[in-house]
Amino acid sequence: MEQTEYDYLKKIAPEPGNLIKGLQAIQAREGYVSDDDIRAAATYFSLAEVEVEGVLSFYAQFKRNPPGKYRICVCDGTACHIKGSALILDWVSTELGIKAGETDAKKLFSLETVACLGCCSLAPVMSINGKVFGNLDRKATVKILKEHRKK
């Protein structure tokens, strides 16, 4: 392991039980977990790379590709779904020219769906870099995207 790059992991005790915490720390810094990160985590937590990969691929939170500057999560929880989240996803997808799970060429936007953001009373909702936008219709959705593009 390179001494400098992964120094921040040292705050976490190198027990296998902390693997998820370690991977979360890696993702918090880089936005995703790369092959190099997997190797580093395996060394640090004394696990095989395949074990790290196994845990990584099990949990939806972990991303293996670099996200865009703005991470859009369209909520597809039950409340949002019956309030038309599939259409919201369609509109965002058309507006940005990317599908769920993709990042645009300029690395400005990445799009994904999430199971529930817990803001069901404002359904349908989406979040951009953690900030939640509620009561969406087409107009509001497109406006929010345009504002972020301008920033």
Next chain:
Amino acid sequence: MMVSDKIKKIKVGTASCGIAAGADEVLELLRQYVGDITIEEVGCVGHCYAEPLVDVETVDGTVISFQHVPSTVAGVENVLGLGDRGRFTIPAGRRNKELHKVIGLAGKICPTSFEQYVENGGYDGLKKALSMIPQAVIDEVRKSGLRGRGGGGFPTGTKWGFMAAKQAEQKVLICNADEGDPGAFMDRSLMESVPHQLLEGMLIGAYATGATKLFIYCRAEYPLAIKHLSIAIDQIYEKRLNVIAGLELEIVIKEGAGAFVCGEETALIHSLEGKRGTPRFRPPFPTDSGWQDYPTMINNVETLANIPLIVREGGEMFASVGTEGSKGTKLFALAGDLRCPGLVEVPMGITLAEIVFDIGGANPAEVKAVQTGGPSGGCIPVDKFDTPVDYDSLKSLGAIMGSGGMIVIGKQRCMVETARYFLDFTHRESCGKCTFCRVGTKRMFETLERITAGEGVPEDLDFLEEMGNKVRSGSLCGLGQTAPNPVLVTLRYFRSEYESHVREKQCGALVCNALTDVLLDQEKCIKCKLCIKNCPVNAVSEDFVIDNTLCVRCDTCIEICPKKTIYRVKKGEGYYRGQN
């Protein structure tokens, strides 16, 4: 700006839902203009439909609430001048039917203020518990009749009894805060609004059962809850409240990483150990062998948040509310097609009609069903709404109490599509360990996909029933055992909708894209061309006819039309180029 001299204190609800509605901006503006008046950030009172909410406490002790406060100078001026606009009063239906016990302090105190919690009776329960012997605490919980609020409904006192009887060098108490049901946000509200109440419940539980290592396993999607809990834990350490009977307890927050199955206790333990979150066969039960083989007890957030009240007021007091088999109050997260979505706390035994219509303000003429228990539950049709809400009554209808998500489904929704949605969720969340769950839910999902795509056959319905029952009996954990519920229950109560999908190839609710057309009403059209300009596939012609061969049913034109002249119609009623 005119600031009324009657104002003593201002409270702004800044839980996640408040922030999403713009409470942060309102708070910022208020701070600019209030001068010396104290502004406090409080949690969630449950009236999500009225957010952002601002409470103004006056010098004579009354509280004036403002709803939907706009983040504009005029909006803030109205609040600070105690104007007439946007005054909020709790709707009568809610006021009369609700009973706030466990969320009694939510939205009233600052979540991260230890002092405010103590001033309102906080940690009195712990103090009282410590003056009793552990067995007496367990007896009190047993007397209360409290059952696990995470969905299972196992008697909490009995579980505590099992745990206390175990002899081990270390015992572990885990708070299950992995609220994974899409459509449920009770635990989030509790953790964000009254984190100390949960922690007090955990400390009492630790004392009663002898646990010394305490975990809170919380979804990573709840950053504000994690923040408030971390602050509260630091305060507990500082006040040395974590030293119980001479033993120093360790309280650790662990963030989940997005796996629904981790709400299941043995899967949760695996995840805590840093492994893949797959469940395992029981026995041994976690109270015998759990986290790193130590005896481990897992309680849900709402369950533990009830404990301080039970100890403080006595188990009998708690048991005086509710029904024979289900005691106390229950939190529900109301959302979907209704006027007043939000968090509600009601006594057990209240009917679904009271919750959905009286409290939620839904219009009885427009409601088709209510979905309880998330992806594990079922859709209860409106003609069964006189059913009392308790563990056993809901079970008899084929649904479950679940953790408390309640989604109201309007008449304009398609039940087959709703069932498809839930199976889409569960088949992706299946951990893959049991064949029936892994493959069975996928086959069921594929069948529902075909039906909603207009390619279903009548035999599909029998297949769904047969496979559903097999998945139910052939799975190890709660996820698989309940995953077929949404399909089996909708087949039971809404079979006619399935029939029309597979036989007549029609979707009565006009939801399933493959079974609907889009039509532009030429007579009402004002020829503004917005639909033509915005259609992503150029399906609207220059003379305002929508070609359904090209249309992808994205609803863009329907949403954008200023005169609402475009709508969905039955399959075959729309225009198809070269056909009609």
